[in-house]
Amino acid sequence: MRCPFCKENNDKVIDSRESTDAFVIRRRRECLACGRRITTYERIEETPLRVVKKDGSRTPFERRRILIGLMKACEKRPVSADILEDITAKIEEHISERYDREVPSRVIGNLIMRELRKVDQVAYVRFASVYRDFKDVEDFEQVAGELRRKKPTTKKAPKRAAKKPAKRKAAKKKGGRKPRTDGDAPAS
Numbered sequence: 001m002r003c004p005f006c007k008e009n010n011d012k013v014i015d016s017r018e019s020t021d022a023f024v025i026r027r028r029r030e031c032l033a034c035g036r037r038i039t040t041y042e043r044i045e046e047t048p049l050r051v052v053k054k055d056g057s058r059t060p061f062e063r064r065r066i067l068i069g070l071m072k073a074c075e076k077r078p079v080s081a082d083i084l085e086d087i088t089a090k091i092e093e094h095i096s097e098r099y100d101r102e103v104p105s106r107v108i109g110n111l112i113m114r115e116l117r118k119v120d121q122v123a124y125v126r127f128a129s130v131y132r133d134f135k136d137v138e139d140f141e142q143v144a145g146e147l148r149r150k151k152p153t154t155k156k157a158p159k160r161a162a163k164k165p166a167k168r169k170a171a172k173k174k175g176g177r178k179p180r181t182d183g184d185a186p187a188s
């Protein structure tokens with residue numbers, strides 16, 4: 001905890017006690033840089049973070065749901081459980097830093113997409129297709145197109161009509177590239 005007097009981040013707790021109702025913990029701290037003492041109060045969070053859905057309804061934020069979404073998107077993909085845990089932790093941290101009581105579900109969805117995109121493009125398209133609630137193949141093409149473009153172009157191309165039927169896409173996907181093999185890096 002940063003000292004309010006000298007701004008140093010170096011203190012020690014010299015006394016810690018619960019208040020009578022036990023929902024608040026009072027801590028007496030001493031700054032090791034300037035020697036001054038401060039008191040902090042730690043409270044139990046009364047309003048847990050809630051997720052605001054598209055229809056305006058609210059549900060409690062659950063980290064588990066992010067992980068489940070990631071796992072579904074990465075099914076049968078060469079993405080380790082560790083990576084999914086890391087992404088979940090990263091997203092959770094991002095949200096808790098910026099949102100106090102409520103976070104729009106859109107924000108969580110976008111964060112998941114952003115991270116998935118870096119890790120596995122198939123998983124990204126899968127997640128995007130569910131998350132964005134694709135209506136037709138045109139939506140799919142749009143996301144696929146976003147992937148193909150590494151850098152965003154300055155000029156915006158006029159929206160093309162979807163020429164390719166869905167069948168072709170499915171066939172192409174089936175015979176697509178093999179997943180990268182893991183484990184060819186030398187173990188250290």
Ligand SMILES: [Zn+2]
Nearest residue numbers: 003006031034
């Ligand atoms: Zn100080």
